[in-house]
Amino acid sequence: MSQKVHTDRIAALEMAQIAADQDLAQFARAGGAAVFHNYCSQCHGAGATGAKGYPNLQDDDWLWGGTAEDIRQTIAHGIRFADDEDTRLSEMPAFGRDEILGRGEIAAVADHVLSLSGQAGANEAGRAIFADNCAACHGENGEGTQEPGAPNLADAIWFYDGDRDTVIATITNSRAGVMPAWAHRLSEAQIKQVALFVHDLGGGE
Ligand code: HEC
Ligand code: HEC
Structure with a gap:
């Protein structure tokens, strides 16, 4: 043919x-x-x-x-x-830039995120912040959901690096990658x- x-x-x-x-x-x-x-x-x-x-x-x-x-x-x-x-279209809010969360809250929720892949110990305050602000997109246990394009946060595969500073920067400013x-x-x-x-x-x- x-x-x-x-x-x-x-x-x-x-x-x-x-x-x-x-x-x-x-x-x-x-x-x-x-x-x-x-x-x-x-x-x-x-x-x-x-x-x-x-x-x-x-x-x-x-x-x-x-x-x-x-x-x-x-x-x-x-x-x-x-x-x-x-x-x-969906976009992660810029939790720090838009003053949704304070710096201490962002650090706590970052530690909770890192704990999901065993990179930090449990952080109870961070867990509660996650449930209220993040779980709707990333899933209760950080497993990710595809409808909003929200990555799995528990698998130690990072889209933007998994060190604490990078995770804090992502939560503070969001990323909104464009393809x-x-x-x-x-x-x-x-x-x-x-x-x-x-x-x-x-x-x-
Ligand atoms: C409206 C949906 C939504 C909410 C709510 C949300 N996110 Fe996200 N998140 C995303 C999307 C979409 C991405 C993909 C990054 C991109 O390209 O913008 C992402 C990316 C991330 C990343 C980067 C992961 C990687 O692999 O590098 C981290 C960390 C993260 N989110 C943490 C959080 C935390 C913590 C909260 C709550 C304080 C939160 N997100 C709330 C949608 C959301
Ligand atoms: C200018 C840079 C750029 C080019 C060129 C580009 N992409 Fe992408 N692509 C991206 C970015 C950035 C993302 C992630 C966006 C996000 O969700 O935050 C992406 C995401 C994707 C995804 C979604 C992955 C997933 O996990 O769901 C697919 C599939 C993809 N690209 C395929 C392609 C193919 C095929 C081409 C060529 C025809 C292409 N891309 C060209 C930047 C690019």
């Missing part, structure tokens, strides 16, 4: 249908690897292992969902990207190909 026949089919099919067709999926993954190299590796790394502030796409820790369709949606519409109305939307720059088939490529790197759900 010609290249165009394949890309037309990819553009027309759902992610699950592409994945279920062995030949088509193989073609899509190869094309997706090329797209990744050209458009994604400058932020996520040539091996897709990420860097500080840029998530590792190889592991099974997903901020916004790890099914092939979730990944396609993230790539097509981006994250907190101003020019796409379907972009992923561009690709729907305006890549074809539908290219987006699906790179979504399948990312999904199949190892950690797709």
Whole structure:
């Protein structure tokens, strides 16, 4: 089959249908690897292992969902990207800058966060602050929830580093990482190909 026949089919099919067709999926993954190299590796790394502030796409820790369709949606519409109305939007409050919590409270809740991955001892005051201010997004035990893109805080995998100063800075100022939307720059088939490529790197759900 010609290249165009394949890309037309990819553009027309759902992610699950592409994945279920062995030949088509193989073609899509190869094309997706090329797209990744050209458009994604400058932020996520040539091996897709990420860097500080840029998530590792190889592991099974997903901020916004790890099914092939979730990944396609993230790539097509981006994250907190101003020019796409379907972009992923939720944002962590800047608890210090916006004076929601005082410095002592932020230090206590940071210690509670670090205790979740065994990096600090229990902090009862911090636990209570967490339940009131953080659990709605990060989960009662810090396990994370995908709807608001809130990372797991208990797995010792850090998006922005796990030392106490960095955790305090994140809680104080928030981060609100931005990922561009690709729907305006890549074809539908290219987006699906790179979504399948990312999904199949190892950690797709
Ligand atoms: C300019 C830098 C940049 C480029 C280029 C970029 N990304 Fe991202 N990407 C990010 C950032 C930052 C995040 C995390 C945003 C957040 O949630 O805070 C992200 C998140 C993601 C996620 C969500 C991961 C998760 O855990 O849910 C996926 C999937 C992704 N990128 C794929 C891609 C693909 C595929 C490309 C190329 C088409 C790409 N990215 C290009 C910066 C970038
Ligand atoms: C509205 C949802 C929301 C609430 C409430 C929230 N967060 Fe977050 N949090 C997020 C999101 C989304 C991120 C991802 C970072 C980004 O790109 O902005 C994050 C990231 C983090 C990180 C960085 C994790 C890493 O892997 O580097 C820490 C630490 C954190 N939050 C702690 C807290 C604490 C402590 C509270 C309560 C005081 C809290 N968060 C409340 C949504 C939330």
